[in-house]
Amino acid sequence: MELVTPGQAFEQSYRDYIVELGDEERYPFPLDFEHQDFPTLLARLDNFAKGINLPAGYVPSSTLWLVDRGEILGVTNIRHTLNDAIAHCGGHIGLSIRPSKRGLGLSKVLMAKSIAFLQQRQVNEVHIHCYKDNQASGRTIIACGGRLDSEIEVGDKCVQRYLIRL
Numbered sequence: 001m002e003l004v005t006p007g008q009a010f011e012q013s014y015r016d017y018i019v020e021l022g023d024e025e026r027y028p029f030p031l032d033f034e035h036q037d038f039p040t041l042l043a044r045l046d047n048f049a050k051g052i053n054l055p056a057g058y059v060p061s062s063t064l065w066l067v068d069r070g071e072i073l074g075v076t077n078i079r080h081t082l083n084d085a086i087a088h089c090g091g092h093i094g095l096s097i098r099p100s101k102r103g104l105g106l107s108k109v110l111m112a113k114s115i116a117f118l119q120q121r122q123v124n125e126v127h128i129h130c131y132k133d134n135q136a137s138g139r140t141i142i143a144c145g146g147r148l149d150s151e152i153e154v155g156d157k158c159v160q161r162y163l164i165r166l
């Protein structure tokens with residue numbers, strides 16, 4: 001199992017992943033990007049990683065795929081830096097696991113690899129945020145060393161803010 005940069009070789013697996021998501025809210029946000037023109041999607045993801053043509057309020061971020069034998073099992077989006085708004089709510093890492101592969105411990109693998117990516121980039125304090133009612137997400141963060149720092153209200157929901165010191 002490895003973390004790979006999005007590439008043409010995974011087009012069919014990506015399309016299957018999107019079909020599996022069905023009506024589920026797409027998370028992290030690049031899963032919402034138009035993907036019918038696959039090379040354009042790849043270029044857009046590459047631009048985000050390079051900080052090119054970012055919408056207002058966005059910071060550079062890498063989207064990486066957790067892959068096993070050519071199949072995309074999960075998607076992570078890792079922000080290289082934070083601005084004040086994202087440090088308040090958003091954090092460094094957003095990830096999801098393909099619906100048919102959930103409950104197998106894969107989010108912990110993907111989270112650990114995402115944290116290692118940040119460590120390689122000399123980030124020494126990782127911020128990870130999740131909705132309090134998302135138990136699987138909270139447990140993933142705690143299993144990967146997250147310490148609950150604070151809770152904030154966002155709309156009518158409670159967001160838990162975790163920190164990991166590297």
Ligand SMILES: CC(C)(COP(=O)(O)OP(=O)(O)OC[C@H]1O[C@@H](n2cnc3c(N)ncnc32)[C@H](O)[C@@H]1OP(=O)(O)O)[C@@H](O)C(=O)NCCC(=O)NCCS
Nearest residue numbers: 095096097102103104105106107108130135136137139140
């Ligand atoms: C959240 C998500 C990434 C978890 O992925 P997963 O691969 O199924 O999780 P894992 O199998 O690695 O389990 C991680 C932890 O969550 C627990 N868990 C898994 N599914 C759970 C569920 N439905 N309810 C409660 N806890 C659950 C596991 O027991 C494990 O905790 P433990 O280590 O204390 O035993 C996955 O459900 C998902 O992609 N959800 C949609 C996107 C999302 O919510 N992303 C996170 C947003 S912050």
